[in-house]
Amino acid sequence: xxxxxxxxxxxxxxxxxxxxxxxVYPFYAQKDVLFEPSLLGNWLDSxxxxxxxxxxxxxxxxxxMTYTTRNATNVMQATxxxxxxxxxxxxxxxxxxxxxxxxxxxxxxxxxxxxxxxILKMAAMDYEWLVGTLTNxxxxxxxxxxxxxxDPEKKRLVLTADTAELQRFVLKQLYNTNAWDTPGxxxxxxxxxxxxxx
Numbered sequence: 001x002x003x004x005x006x007x008x009x010x011x012x013x014x015x016x017x018x019x020x021x022x023x024v025y026p027f028y029a030q031k032d033v034l035f036e037p038s039l040l041g042n043w044l045d046s047x048x049x050x051x052x053x054x055x056x057x058x059x060x061x062x063x064x065m066t067y068t069t070r071n072a073t074n075v076m077q078a079t080x081x082x083x084x085x086x087x088x089x090x091x092x093x094x095x096x097x098x099x100x101x102x103x104x105x106x107x108x109x110x111x112x113x114x115x116x117x118x119i120l121k122m123a124a125m126d127y128e129w130l131v132g133t134l135t136n137x138x139x140x141x142x143x144x145x146x147x148x149x150x151d152p153e154k155k156r157l158v159l160t161a162d163t164a165e166l167q168r169f170v171l172k173q174l175y176n177t178n179a180w181d182t183p184g185x186x187x188x189x190x191x192x193x194x195x196x197x198x
Contacts, residue, residue: 002029002146006029008110010119012059019124019127020109020127020156021109021110021124021125021130021159022107022109022112022156022157022158022159022161023107023108023109023110023158023159023160023161023166024105024106024107024108024158024160025108025159025161025162025163026090026119026159026163027086027090027091027108027110027163027166027167027170028078028079028081028090028109028163029163029164029167029194031168032081032082032083033040033061033062033079033080033081034061034080034081034082035060035061035080036080036087036116037116038056038116039063039078039120040055040056040057040063041054041055041136041188041190042090042188042189043055043120043186043188044186044188045184045185045186046119046184046185046186046187047184047185049148050069050070050093051068052066052067052068052069052070052197053065053066053067053068053186053187054066054068055078056167058077058098061079061080061081062077062078062079063077063078063080064076064077065076065077065078065091068191073075076092076093077091077092077093078089078090078091079092080113083167083170083171084151084171084174085126086112087112087113087116087155088110088111088112088113088114088170088175089110089113089122090098090107090108090109090110090111091109091111092106092107092108092109093106109124110125110170111123111124112124112125112180114183118188119186119187120185120186120187121185121186122184122185122186123180123181123182123183123184124180125170125173125179125180125181126178126179126181126182127157129178130157130179131157134157141159141161141165141169142159142160142161142162142165142171143157143158143159143160143161144157144158144160145157145158146158167189
């Protein structure tokens with residue numbers, strides 16, 4: 001998975017590229033939420049050093065995630081949780097403007113965490129795989145096809161299943177290699193050299 005696909009997604013609460021699976025409900029229940037201290041701090045996208053990720057505490061068991069490139073900065077709420085001892089990260093927009101009309105519906109993205117240290121490896125659910133799965137088996141998971149603009153052929157898949165249903169579906173796909181993108185990798189930035197001198 002190319003982590004840089006997040007940029008256009010983080011930039012707007014209404015317009016999505018279709019690269020990430022979007023859900024109306026969170027993928028976690030409060031009983032699943034944990035605090036993972038190894039996430040805290042600064043990270044760089046291994047494939048693009050201009051992309052910076054920063055995780056900070058934001059209340060009990062929650063993170064403020066700041067994603068920065070040369071041209072933009074985006075802030076999201078990140079929640080680390082586990083299902084049957086498998087780690088995940090739920091990302092949602094934490095800065096919704098109340099002046100926007102009609103008000104946007106908060107949405108959630110899911111990442112599966114394969115490793116947190118020394119490299120942070122995470123994979124999104126494969127959007128194209130999910131589209132194919134729900135096209136062939138519509139009853140596998142509640143969803144909605146959102147119309148994008150005036151083109152009737154341009155639609156975006158949005159999951160409308162509640163959290164319990166989402167979790168059952170995710171757990172069924174844990175060992176389905178087609179269901180997950182190739183993990184992206186984030187690394188720690190190199191330490192800043194101390195100035196030499198007396």
